Amino acid sequence: MATQQLETPEHVRADRAPEITVSGIGKRYGSSTVLHDVTLSVAPGEIHGIMGENGAGKSTLLKILGGAIVADAGTVSLNGRPVRITAPRDSISHGISLISQELALIPGLSVLENVFLGRWSNTASLLRSRKDAAHFARLLDETGFDLDPRAIVGTLPIGQAQQVEILKALARGAKVLCMDEPTAVLNEADKAQLLQVIRNLARTGTTVILVSHYLEEVLGLVDRVTVLRDGRHIVTEDATGHTPESLVGLMVGREIDFLIPEIPPVPAGAKTVFEAVGLTSTKVKDISFTVRAGEILGLAGLVGSGRSETLLAAFGADRVTAGYVEINGRRTRPNSIRDAIAAGIALVPESRKEQGLVMSRPAPENIALATLSDRSLFGFVRIGREKAVVSSISQSVDIRGVRQGPIADLSGGNQQKALFAKWLLSPPAVLMVDEPTRGVDIAAKALIHGLIVELAAKGTAVIVVSSELEEVIGLSHRIHVMRQGRIVAEFDRNASRDEVMTSAFLK
């Protein structure tokens, strides 16, 4: 215990966690505002839930508290005293620890070494692991975790790795734990254990600030809940008296009504454009479905249920072990992205940064990339022609600020529109879009929704994958729900959120 107290800053050593107040917090990235004038305070020992849609600014707020991101405006105060947080070490020294979705552990080191990372007990630099081991045993007692201190972290299942993160925070004397979607990656048993641990921590005086998508789970756990929408603070209220429905209402606001445009019905007798037959890869099993011309099919399900992997398999990007895809009756060559593109499939992938764009290159080059050969002469790019088509497509999807600089400089919304533009240069027969509006602002979102509906109206077969249930339900004529790599349920567009959610979860 001696070590811990020596290294814990004075004001945190007090038995009580500090009261945290954030006031007027703002954060912008380029032209998009992620947080605007957010003010709220969290009482000592409280479990506080922060809710909102994707892109509402929840994670950004947590990261600001954890020092991973520096706010542009506003202050953070502990017990009424403003503190400066410009780096994770500032937060840690104030007793605030952030546990992100991506765990910050060193996979090659043991559990014990990770828990006391960089602050190992030592005498003249010689490690005294026995002392750490004793401290570790005490932490296990407090939390009820069952972890082997010698296990290598890289070999642990995700649930246990997360426990290591929690112990690491506690070993640093954290009085405030900020957790971003802690249960998203956990199975039911681990989830139940984690919720119990959070309750125990709160009972012993630790404050927990929690971001989560799982409404019931949050309502069963937290004392108070804050709802953010589009980077703005909507309410902070007691959790009792709220229902999942009332929270969704606050999270979504009224915007949803005009956000998703009316989708025209699929014309009677529209022929089947896309057909997957028994498509199987390492991630998905026996996927069969069809999409007709002008139809929008939604794939719903939890993260990791195989939605994105279905698209990647159909596109030839993930290795297919069985089954095939037919476009307008022609079977595409398996595992050939080039053949899929030639057959008329376009994929707007899940991650702009990792799969979609060459961030170091200008927007026009990115837009032109997939169809370069359409505008070449003896291997030379026909610059004039390229300029003409890129500029007309950019205008039609309303990309602002297309210029010479790297596309990384554009806002998320414009980047996403560029990603669409890339596949619209040669109009596809089948458009597959994965998380079409992730991390874009409301205006861009509306435009992208309009674009998808318009393409369908022109006869494109569209497949939409989204984690936002409202988006999938609102955009699709039919919805397939996936779970553990299989399609487990089918709904039409009148399905309720609850029906879809229920079939997405293993019950």
Next chain:
Amino acid sequence: MTTASVAVSKPAEKKFKINIKDFGILFGLIAIMLFLTLNTGTFLTGRNFINLFDQAAIVGLLAAAATLCIISGVFDLSSTATLAVSAIAGVMITQHFGVAAGFIGALLIGAALGTVTGLTVVGTKVNSFIGTLAVSIIYRGLAIVITGGAIVAPFPEQLFAFQTWTWPSLFGLTAGSVLMLAMTAVLGIVLWRTTFGRRIYAVGGNLEAARLSGIRTGTIHVAVYAISGLCSAMAGMILASRAGSAQPAMAIGVELTAIAAVVIGGTSILGGQGAMWRAFAGVMILTVISNGFNLLHWDTTYQQVVTGVLILVAVAADGLFFRKAPR
């Protein structure tokens, strides 16, 4: 700095907005040249310039190839080993079939070795730095095997023709210099204006995005290595022509000088960024500095210190200016 400068939503926006940071390296080069012009009577002479370009020929060819490799996201540390093997092979073919056959043979062998290097790196999925390092050791070993460790030379009566690349040609420049300039220009245009060039940038900038755009990423990398092999063979040919012989240890370490030149020019080692003129500027800076030390009769031992500092400055600037913007 390169191709499509489309100003869509704001047509009024200036098309060629010159960014001083982008051209800092040119100002550096001009400053050094100005300094030497003012401080020596011999720098700004035709003779010295012929000399300068001749000195730049070997590194210039290797740096042109290294630019393609680095922009596509790979390194080729095997380039000078390929240079040695193809020069040796060129000499041996010359002995049997004459000078012209020797040169052609050297180029073919260089391109073939480059292809093998590329297939090895792409096929084994080993990190290119390690992969080409291993391949370079193999090629150097191969060079020793085929020569028995000895120096090889064409027959005395072939020597005059074999030294073609040292002869003066266009504007009095040596034929070797002209070959280097021509190759730099050709590869520069390839990078700047062709679909292949675009794909090189895409593959180096984001391999997965390139793949999902239907680009055969492996093919691009193999092609880039093949070009690197061809350029190495050209450099080997010039070097052997100059020396009148070839041997297994020729040009050891010059592959690193070439990479240094590319980096000094401002091409990012992270891939996906850069341009051919940058490599050329980097090569000229290194050559002019070396030339300056000679003309000023400075102690050439300091030259390496200067070069090292220059590389650090260039890379540090790369880190500062090209730092990735948040999402």
